Amino acid sequence: MAKAVKKKESKPFFKFVKWFWILFLVGIISAVMVFLLASSGAFGDLPDFERLENPQTNLASQIISSDGELLGKYYLDDNRTDVAYDQLPKHLVDALVATEDARYFEHSGIDARGTLRAFFYLGKKGGASTISQQLAKQLFTGLAARGWQRYTQKIKEWVIATRLERQYTKEEIIAMYFNIYDFGNNADGIRSASRIYFGKEPKDLDVKESAMLVGMFKNSSLYNPTPNRNPKGTLNRRNVVLAQMAKYGYIAQKEKDSLQKIPLSLNFSPENHREGLATYFRMYLQGFMNDWAKKNPKPALKGERDKWNLFLDGLKIYTTIDSRMQKNAEVAVEKHMTKLQAEFFVQNTPERNKTAPFLDINKEEINRIMERGMKTSDRWREMKKAGKSEKEIRASFTKAIPMKIFSWTSKTRSKDTVMTPLDSIRYHKSILRTAMMSMEPQTGHVKAWVGGINYTHFQYDNVYRGTRQVGSTFKPFVYAAAIDQLRKSPCDHIMDTQHCIAAGKHGNTDAWCPKNSNGKYSGEMMTLKEALANSVNSITAKLIDEVGPEPVVAMAKRLGITSDIPAVPSIALGTTDVSVYEMVGAYGAFANQGVYVKPVMVTRIEDKNGTVLYEYTPETRDVMSKDVAYAMVNLMEGVTHGGSGTRLRTSGANSNMYKEIITGYPYGFKNPIAGKTGTTQKQSDGWFMGMVPNLVTGVWVGGEERATHFKSVLYGQGASMALPIWGLYMKSNYENKDLGISDKAFTKPKNLSINVDCAKVNQELEEENNPADDLDDLDF
Structure with missing residues (x-):
């Protein structure tokens, strides 16, 4: 009787094991089929071998001085300059791995453990995207989709991640990821981010600086250290990264505690086309490069542009400008022109000069100057382009509005004021140039x-x-x-x-x-x-x-x-x-x-x-x-x-x-x-x-x-x-x-x-003109 009961109990267990293996095999086969379908392009185009070998990222062109300094860059939306892996400090890589992908050096693009954890806990205990998957998303799949497309996009990222792992070394993938990320404030890639937020090259970053930049990978818009964004949240996020580094043994607990007490200590140095060293030279150089590009076709690969693009192709332009001498020149101009302009203003007050800032010309000539100033202004051009009548345009020049004007007395050289555009034209014509x-x-x-x-x-x-x-x-x-x-x-x-x-x-x-x-x-x-x-x-x-x-x-x-x-x-x-x-x-x-x-x-x-x-x-x-x-x-x-x-x-x-x-x-x-x-x-x-x-x-x-x-x-x-x-x-x-x-x-x-x-000629001429003096020199 007891034996019969035991037999009945074993039947459901056998059924469970049977269905487990059926479902498991179906799951494996389904996963393989999904991968095969994704690889064949069923969920959308995937990058071919050539694109994987040469991923198309927009690179800023660099202007390099004769003494090896970076004078500036040319870029449109992406202020990006690639940095090789060996130029990244070890603690920067450690911070990334500890925070984003702890088993990075153990998997082949997909972290199985992380994926299963994310599946069973529905993402509540962390996601499963590896560094390779995140790079695939940045390079080839773009912004996160929604609904069903989000799932197909994730599958494509898995496929691309495994291909990237076959195509590149682990170190190359990390370097690509650091180079592709947008850190905000025109800081595209780790080199721009290092220069803009800390005024230094990536290799010179310290541990806490590296931790802050890695913390921005979570959301560079939310965790942005600039005063007008979220410095407190960025500090907290940096400290999370430091805690992760300590958790996985990259830094000691004591070092982590010490570093977490230090403020962000930014050296925020924005990079744009109108600021920095040698701005006028850089604009001249842009014209030079455009002329050069027209005369020199680009040996383009399949799918690439056939013309060099100064703002996208990552050219390196080696110039003769010496950054130290350029700095000396700009400081000399600033020191002298500040005082010269102040004296000019003193001499051109309305009491001293009723036609200030102009001298020795009549009213008709002044009107011609102001008329020309109006018609060549950005305001005139933009309003005309917008379809405004000349009467409307002229009327706008006589209405006082808030604006920024140049001022040597302002630290930023820009002063907020309220005046009419016509008065601002006259004011700026009083500024001496050099x-x-x-x-x-x-x-x-x-x-x-x-x-x-x-x-x-x-x-x-x-x-x-x-x-x-x-x-x-x-x-x-x-x-x-x-x-x-x-x-x-x-x-x-x-x-x-x-x-x-x-x-x-x-x-x-x-x-x-x-x-x-x-x-x-x-x-x-x-x-x-x-x-x-x-x-x-x-x-x-x-x-x-x-x-x-x-x-x-x-x-x-x-x-x-x-x-x-x-x-x-x-x-x-x-x-x-x-x-x-x-x-x-x-x-x-x-x-x-x-x-x-x-x-x-x-x-x-x-x-x-x-x-x-x-x-x-x-x-x-x-x-x-x-x-x-x-x-x-x-x-x-x-x-x-x-x-x-x-x-x-x-x-x-x-x-x-x-x-x-x-x-x-x-x-x-x-x-x-x-x-x-x-x-x-x-x-x-x-x-x-x-x-x-x-x-x-x-x-x-x-x-x-x-x-x-x-x-x-x-x-x-x-x-x-x-x-x-x-x-x-x-x-x-x-x-x-x-x-x-x-x-x-x-x-x-x-x-x-x-x-x-x-001196000798003058002496001879003097002796010639005064012969009597010669007698005094004779020795009788």
């Missing part, structure tokens, strides 16, 4: 480029695009032509008297009788060196009359001046408009023993894999002999010894004005310096061109409108407006010995055929 470029004359390598005072408010680049009257900085071209063509010497004497060039001569339509800047003539003989040092117009006029305008124009053209120069005598005083870029290139030939080297900004371009796509070839030409070039350098050294550039060497200020606006004065340079100041009519433009043996730098300062200028030459001359920027810049350069800026003499040619020893 341009500065610095170049190594032997190579043509441009080391610093400052196209303006603030790219956010003023996008116009005054280095390359802007051309302004060059004033007396053009005179060296006249002297060079005279020395080259007429075999003149810096020690030749010419009398300082007014000189007129008659109508009809040298293409003149009217007689030309230029005056000296002070309106006076000494009537005495002076050397060419003295004449250039003191920028004597009468002697420059005599030289161009003697040599002719055509040879001067030819000389300027050979020196790289591409701007239009009419062959008329008045060009001798710098009436033509030339860019800072052209002037620096031209002066470089004087410092480079007569050889012109075209300015170079890009030395090499590489694709994302390091393949070289472009290498520059220097463009050079002989313009003048070494003797003529040295004679010109010798002439311009006189400018800093006895001319308008003398303040570079003095040890004290000449007046309280200099102490106030000539920032950094006195400079006290003792090394050889050649240079030339320039001041145009009504002080609309101030220039200084300065040279040492291995660096040529040009500086221009002026208003956007020529009518925006200082009333007196004391403030408006090139020696007051532009020269101080050069002085500050060079002082900073010399303080950094690693830059290797020369403080030696310019190279003197062997067997120099042109006499530059003016």
